Amino acid sequence: MDKIQTWLYDILNAIIEIESFIEDTERSFGRYQDDLRTRRAVERNIEIIGEALSKILKLNSNIAISNSR
Template identity: 70%
Template sequence: MDIDLKAWLYDILNAINEIESFLVDTPKDFQFYQSDLRTKRAVERNIEIIGEAMSRILKKDKALEISNSRKLVDVRNRIIHGYDSVSDEVIWSIVIRHLPLLQDEVEKLLGE
């Protein structure tokens, strides 16, 4: 695998792990997430990183199979450019529903 692709996949994996670390000592509860500004901003920042890494991956290798890859880039763009319209519900849904699948896919691509 190309060294750049591997680096970006590790960036995604590290961002997912960081998001998970924010939720270790707290309940995985939407109301808690929504009321904790620091956690929200930290999660959003890591989703920006995931989206940027995904954008770079898609530009370099369109054949790489990752679920919802384009949607992750779109969410990154929304957070950065449409910060005033970021939905807590959408971000939480990504954390709960999509990041576990993404983590599995990235680990498989990296052979972990």
Template identity: 65%
Template sequence: MDNTIKAWLFDILNSINEIESYFLDTPKLFEVYQNDLRTKRAVERNIEIIGEAMSRILKEDKDIQISNSRKIVDVRNRIIHGYDSVSDDVIWGM
């Protein structure tokens, strides 16, 4: 596997771990997430990173099979380009 792709996969893993870290000291409940603007923005940013890295991986190697990769990229695009239509339900459902 190409080192560039490995770097993007590492970025994805780091972003996933960062999202998980937001819920170490608080319950992982939708209502808690919904009422915490800082956490919401931080989660959205990490989803943007995950989606961008996924998009780059798919462009670099079309043979790579990653579950839900298209959905991940689509959610990233919705956050970036349709910021006014992003709902907490969509983000929480990721």
């Protein structure tokens, strides 16, 4: 598996984790703001997504990922 596929896999796993953190809860911003653990977990996964996107674009700037910045 090449580096880009690995990073895409990391992005997919981060998205799946985010969905799992919020699937059994009321989906409201107020609830999210009040839940420090969920907020930190979601924020960390967003960081993972951002880091992976950054690595992908540095390795191959010809890859078009809309709204990546």
